[in-house]
Amino acid sequence: MADHNDAPPTEASLRRALHRAADGRALDVDEAATLLTARGEPLDQLLAIAGGVRDAGLRDAGRPGVVTFSKNVFIPLTRLCRDRCHYCTFATVPHRLPAAFLERDEVLQIARDGAAQGCKEALFTLGDRPEERWPAAREWLHERGYDSTLDYVRASAIAVLEETGLLPHLNPGVLSWADLQRLKPVAASMGMMLETTATRLWSEPGGPHYGSPDKEPAVRLRVLEDAGRVGVPFTTGILIGIGETLAERADSLFAIRRVARQYGHIQEVIVQNFRAKPDTAMRGMPDAELHDLAATVAVARILLGPRARIQAPPNLIAGEYDLLLRAGIDDWGGVSPVTPDHVSPERPWPQIEELARHTAAAGFTMRERLAVYPEYVVRGDPWLDPRVLPHVAALSLDSGLADPEAAPTGHPWQEPDDTVASGRVDLHKEIDTEGRTEDRRGDFDSVYGDWSLVRDSVGVPSGAPHHELPDQLREGLRLAGSRPGSLLLPRNEGRRWRCSGRTVRRSTSCAGSRTGCGGRRSATTSRTSSTATSTSPTSATWGAASARSPSASGTPTPTGSPWSRWPTGPRRRGGPARPRCACRVASTPSCRSPCTPTWCVRSRSGCRGCTSTRSRRWRS
Ligand SMILES: O=c1nc2n(C[C@H](O)[C@H](O)[C@H](O)CO)c3cc(O)ccc3cc-2c(=O)[nH]1
Ligand SMILES: C[C@H]1O[C@@H](n2cnc3c(N)ncnc32)[C@H](O)[C@@H]1O
Numbered sequence: 001m002a003d004h005n006d007a008p009p010t011e012a013s014l015r016r017a018l019h020r021a022a023d024g025r026a027l028d029v030d031e032a033a034t035l036l037t038a039r040g041e042p043l044d045q046l047l048a049i050a051g052g053v054r055d056a057g058l059r060d061a062g063r064p065g066v067v068t069f070s071k072n073v074f075i076p077l078t079r080l081c082r083d084r085c086h087y088c089t090f091a092t093v094p095h096r097l098p099a100a101f102l103e104r105d106e107v108l109q110i111a112r113d114g115a116a117q118g119c120k121e122a123l124f125t126l127g128d129r130p131e132e133r134w135p136a137a138r139e140w141l142h143e144r145g146y147d148s149t150l151d152y153v154r155a156s157a158i159a160v161l162e163e164t165g166l167l168p169h170l171n172p173g174v175l176s177w178a179d180l181q182r183l184k185p186v187a188a189s190m191g192m193m194l195e196t197t198a199t200r201l202w203s204e205p206g207g208p209h210y211g212s213p214d215k216e217p218a219v220r221l222r223v224l225e226d227a228g229r230v231g232v233p234f235t236t237g238i239l240i241g242i243g244e245t246l247a248e249r250a251d252s253l254f255a256i257r258r259v260a261r262q263y264g265h266i267q268e269v270i271v272q273n274f275r276a277k278p279d280t281a282m283r284g285m286p287d288a289e290l291h292d293l294a295a296t297v298a299v300a301r302i303l304l305g306p307r308a309r310i311q312a313p314p315n316l317i318a319g320e321y322d323l324l325l326r327a328g329i330d331d332w333g334g335v336s337p338v339t340p341d342h343v344s345p346e347r348p349w350p351q352i353e354e355l356a357r358h359t360a361a362a363g364f365t366m367r368e369r370l371a372v373y374p375e376y377v378v379r380g381d382p383w384l385d386p387r388v389l390p391h392v393a394a395l396s397l398d399s400g401l402a403d404p405e406a407a408p409t410g411h412p413w414q415e416p417d418d419t420v421a422s423g424r425v426d427l428h429k430e431i432d433t434e435g436r437t438e439d440r441r442g443d444f445d446s447v448y449g450d451w452s453l454v455r456d457s458v459g460v461p462s463g464a465p466h467h468e469l470p471d472q473l474r475e476g477l478r479l480a481g482s483r484p485g486s487l488l489l490p491r492n493e494g495r496r497w498r499c500s501g502r503t504v505r506r507s508t509s510c511a512g513s514r515t516g517c518g519g520r521r522s523a524t525t526s527r528t529s530s531t532a533t534s535t536s537p538t539s540a541t542w543g544a545a546s547a548r549s550p551s552a553s554g555t556p557t558p559t560g561s562p563w564s565r566w567p568t569g570p571r572r573r574g575g576p577a578r579p580r581c582a583c584r585v586a587s588t589p590s591c592r593s594p595c596t597p598t599w600c601v602r603s604r605s606g607c608r609g610c611t612s613t614r615s616r617r618w619r620s
């Protein structure tokens with residue numbers, strides 16, 4: 001792998017960046033990277049700024065000085081994985097395991113042991129799609145009638161909800177839009193670490209993510225975005241010290257901020273420090289240094305703002321609780337009195353009482369939260385599927401925090417008739433026949449994220465007068481407004497609505513996708529690389545973010561999503577080429593019906609299937 005180093009910033013540039021941060025001014029990637037170098041006195045200043053931002057956010061959230069944690073059990077459903085992250089000891093080979101997966105009874109036993117100790121979260125962390133690499137995994141699933149690891153995750157989560165009442169937090173790696181849809185009703189929350197946006201760490205031999213298809217940054221960014229579209233309270237984060245430059249690290253934080261602002265679904269951001277482990281390819285690399293971790297937490301806090309929840313795992317920080325609290329965290333993540341951290345089993349959890357003591361010594365109160373953060377609990381719909389809401393309600397206080405007195409007990413879980421998202425349930429039929437019954441949904445302002453960001457990303461000028469739109473697009477919009485169903489009529493089928501210089505079919509205002517026309521979505525448009533000069537955390541920006549943070553917002557359900565509403569339709573023979581999937585491995589897959597062809601999940605054999613089957617259902 002090529003050598004990549006950061007040029008050290010000058011003292012003056014560090015001072016300037018600190019001043020800007022202290023004033024709540026916009027920071028760009030260079031300034032953020034400069035702040036990451038702070039040590040000694042400048043680091044103290046940085047931590048003080050970040051700590052102040054965190055404190056303001058906690059006051060605003062109605063829980064001043066409260067640092068949260070979740071009492072959980074760790075369920076390593078499978079330790080087989082198709083990836084080969086060079087730092088990971090969690091993933092192993094079949095002959096080192098008694099079986100490819102934990103049996104249902106083993107899963108339930110862990111959850112019951114946790115319930116007996118007052119745990120309320122079942123953290124499912126597992127290897128990615130092991131059936132694509134290991135015959136043993138394929139056979140295990142096949143023998144028990146599961147089509148995939150994710151099917152078994154779903155069944156296990158239902159069993160845990162029904163038999164124990166613990167709330168599943170699912171961390172199974174890369175998920176497609178359809179996977180997120182299927183899993184949302186069985187989980188309180190989900191998560192996947194972004195790790196890093198540095199593509200070179202994935203694409204270049206020797207990089208920590210080389211040989212791990214699920215660690216391609218573009219793929220992971222897409223998961224974050226899809227989780228937002230599906231309205232899943234989502235945990236993500238970065239792994240530091242794996243060979244990324246400081247600019248790349250800052251870029252990763254900007255990328256998380258962008259998606260968090262857009263959808264309001266990022267419930268917490270984990271800043272995790274790399275720990276070198278024996279028997280891994282990276283055993284010779286130095287551990288991420290704890291002042292580096294503190295500076296990164298502080299920069300994350302300053303960039304993400306007071307309403308972000310920021311977590312550092314308490315078992316990886318060598319007792320530096322005070323340092324991390326000063327840096328601006330407000331959460332310790334999952335801590336278990338029952339199970340080890342299977343990702344870092346050599347690093348035991350602190351006792352919860354001990355953690356509470358350290359937290360108190362730093363001037364904070366430690367309180368238990370659920371797997372899903374309080375703001376999303378309080379809001380409920382559209383973040384929590386009605387089928388999992390009773391389980392969450394049974395364990396929460398009015399504040400949305402965990403009720404420490406509540407003892408989890410199983411509650412029945414109802415299998416849906418179809419995979420229909422929560423929210424308005426008639427859209428799959430009526431939207432195509434009757435159109436909208438109102439101009440927009442009542443909670444429009446709070447559920448559609450940040451419209452100014454959306455506008456920027458589709459390239460529509462602010463307040464563009466209607467008469468400046470091209471005629472055909474105006475005609476398309478008129479139809480969409482008055483009789484949306486008519487866009488699907490054969491007479492309109494072949495029409496081309498011009499949009500931003502691209503040709504799309506039956507799409508109106510580029511509704512097929514956010515980044516442009518769904519029918520033409522290209523690898524470049526979806527391979528998001530974060531904006532280096534992205535706007536930053538002035539108080540005004542934080543204020544704006546609050547309007548869409550979950551306390552005041554939600555996110556589009558897929559049926560209501562403005563950019564997924566209109567199918568783009570199939571292409572004719574001799575017409576333009578089938579759109580390429582964002583993974584660039586395949587054109588849109590075997591699905592021949594009209595669909596919104598944007599994404600497929602990569603597998604070694606190519607495209608695993610188009611994730612957007614909903615348009616077919618809408619047409620029938
Ligand atoms: O969503 C995630 N949660 C992760 N969690 C869970 C997290 O600490 C909490 O359980 C969540 O905050 C939900 O409450 C971990 C817990 C561990 O013990 C060890 C590693 C992780 C890693 C992740 C992760 O990658 N993604
Ligand atoms: C579950 C999460 O744990 C993190 N993870 C995996 N291995 C290590 C390690 N050696 N050191 C620190 N974090 C690690 C990754 O970020 C992964 O996504």
Ligand code: SF4
Nearest residue numbers: 081083085088091127
């Ligand atoms: S970190 Fe996750 S994806 Fe990577 S090898 Fe380990 S289990 Fe697999």
